[in-house]
Amino acid sequence: MTAPASSQTKADPPDSASAGGLDRGVLAVAIVVVLGAIMSILDVTVVNVALKHLSEDFNASLATIQWVATGYTLALATVIPVTGWASARFGTKRLYILSIVLFVGGSALAGTAWSAESLIAFRVLQGLGGGMIMPAGMTILTQAAGPQRVGQVMSIVGIPMLLGPITGPILGGWLVDDVSWRWIFYINVPIGAVALILAARILKRDEPRPAERLDFLGLLLLSPGLAALIYGLATGAEKSDFGRPDVLIPTVVGAVLTLGFVFHALGRHNKNPLIDLRLFRRRSVATASGTLVLFACAFFGAMLILPLYYQSVRGETAFAAGLLLAPQGVGAMITMPIGGKLTDRVGPGRVVWIGLTVVVLGVAGFASQLTADASYWGLGAALFVMGLGMGMTMMPTMSAAMQTLQHDEVPRASTALNIIQQVAGSIGTAFIAVLLASQLRSRGLPTGGAAAEAPAGAGAQQVPPEVMAQIFSKMADAFQTTYWWSLALLTLAFIPALMLPRKKPEGAAVDAPMPMH
Structure with missing residues (x-):
């Protein structure tokens, strides 16, 4: 699509773009995008630290x-498919x-949850808003900067992924220990208010394309298909029985709907x-x-259970668990x-091969x-190395797909890649959590109440120290496996x-960046 000329737009990239840098306009847009992304990504890491307390308060199993x-994350995946159409139909701004309004509203409701079921429902609502923040933000920023600077753009978008692993667990731990777990959701309200004000002032309106129609049939096939498929697989793994009707039916229905979407698309x-x-x-x-x-x-599945090990x-x-997770974020901050x-x-x-290694x-x-009784220094060093690798893996991987695309293909690819990431994260968190629960059960340890909690409190005082040592050893072995x-x-x-791709992109293969207007 070629934007119409106006006094507010330029068809050619600025001088700084040709020099390889990011101009002030792009950096201003980046601030708005990063602020929204921080809010949604921070929420994931904050909640991971609070899972043990949530399990205790609601008396729910792991x-x-x-x-x-x-x-x-499943809600993110189901709403992301609409983002591509909505971006064109209503404009990315x-x-x-x-998306920020929906996310903040869901956050406020999640803070009022009275049971595990109500919290899960409000988290789904929160995810419906959060699912559009990243793809819409990535589209805005990528098109503003242009494909030749997509690596730098992805590094900027990756800033929340740096701050999340560092500040999220620490902030969440402090709120859970000293205030209330409800504030891990309420904290999004003031952040969201700032993000809304800056978005309204800084982002320039882009032109909607009313002629583009929403693929309603595709939406009816894919969104419920993904939800049913992941739910069925996770429930089957949890029950260790994929033949149960409550497992088999959603799994089959989800698979059929998803396959139907493939043929349709x-x-x-x-x-x-x-x-x-x-x-x-x-x-x-x-x-x-x-x-x-x-x-x-x-990776994301493994990070879900890490705070549980420390707690x-x-x-x-x-709070201490959050501090112990910080080395990973520091490592990612260096290499991103x-x-x-x-x-x-x-x-x-x-770059990706080095990062994966x-x-x-x-x-x-x-x-x-x-x-x-592992050394915290040794564990922290390993987490730091993991962060170094993460900083050179995720964003370069997404860049590998985006660098070879034409201008009009960027929003569609951004949508697809975000769906893939969120669905994989959903599968990973469910799979790793169920696997840990299975490992705990196989060692005769409980998996309910405190989500892999060891005996504690007054009852633990009556357990001989050697018995407690055996219990903790078995728990650690379950985490290790x-x-x-x-x-x-x-x-x-x-x-x-x-x-x-092992070569940098050729400038002639892609269009000029779309001006923001």
Whole structure:
């Protein structure tokens, strides 16, 4: 699409763009996008630290309470397909503002939850808004900067992923310990208010395209299909029985609906599919997606249970657990900007391979130490290495797909990649949580009430120290086994990563950046 000329727009990128830098206008847009993204990503890491307290307050099992996290990411995945159409129909600025309003409203309601079920429901509502924040923001920023600077743009969008692992657990731990778990949701209200004000003032209106029609059939097939499929698989793993009617029916229905969407989207007469699956015929998009699925599933699933180890096995407070998670965010903060610049210069393939190698080494080092009395310095060093690898993996992987696309394909690819990331995260969190619960049960340990909680309080005082030591040892062994499974899944990501582009993009292959107006 070629934007009409006006006094507020320019068809050519600014001088700073040709020089490889980011001009003030792009940086201003980046601030708005990052602020909204921080709010949605911070919420994920904050909730992870609070899972143990939520499990205790609502007397819910680990398999149930993990849906506070999984339900949120699943809602993100189901609403993201609408984002591409809504961006074109109403404009990305309007959509971005609407997504923040929905997210803040869901956050306020989640803070009033009275049961695990009500909290999960409000988290789903929160996710419906949060699901549009990242793809809309990425589209705004990518089109403002242009494809030749997409690596730098992805590094900016990645800032929330740096701050989330550092500030999220610490902030969440402090709120849970000293204030109330309800404030991990209420805190989004003032942040969201600031984001709305800046978005209204800084973002310039882009032109809607009313002629583009929403793929209603695709929406009816894909969104409930994904939800039913993931729910069925997670419930089957939790019950250790995939033949139960309450497991088999949603799994089959979800699979049929999802497969139906695939045929529908690839149909010759479908001009505007909800997700343009034809993009996956390009090797860069397909291989980047495969890498992202395996990485997100393994990494985000493993991060869900990490605060539980520190709180349940080591007896740390939520705040202390948050501090102990900080090394990962510090490591990512160091390599995220480096990874973005290297992606633009040498191509994403080499960068992703280095990042994956470092992540695998970090997870292996962490898992090998995960005992009931492991050194915090050793665990922190392993988490730092994991962060270094993460900073050179996720954003370069997404850049691998985006760099080869034409201007009009960017919003559609952004939508598809965000769906892939969120669905993989949903599957990963459900799979790892159920796997941990299974490992605990196999060792004769409880999985209910406090989500893998060890005996504590007055009752624990009557248990002999040697018995307590055995219990903690068994719990640590369950966590360790779960992390080895996560490492195995993560290692598989090397296979699609082998086929990622290993050269920087050619400027002639892509359009000029779309001006914001």
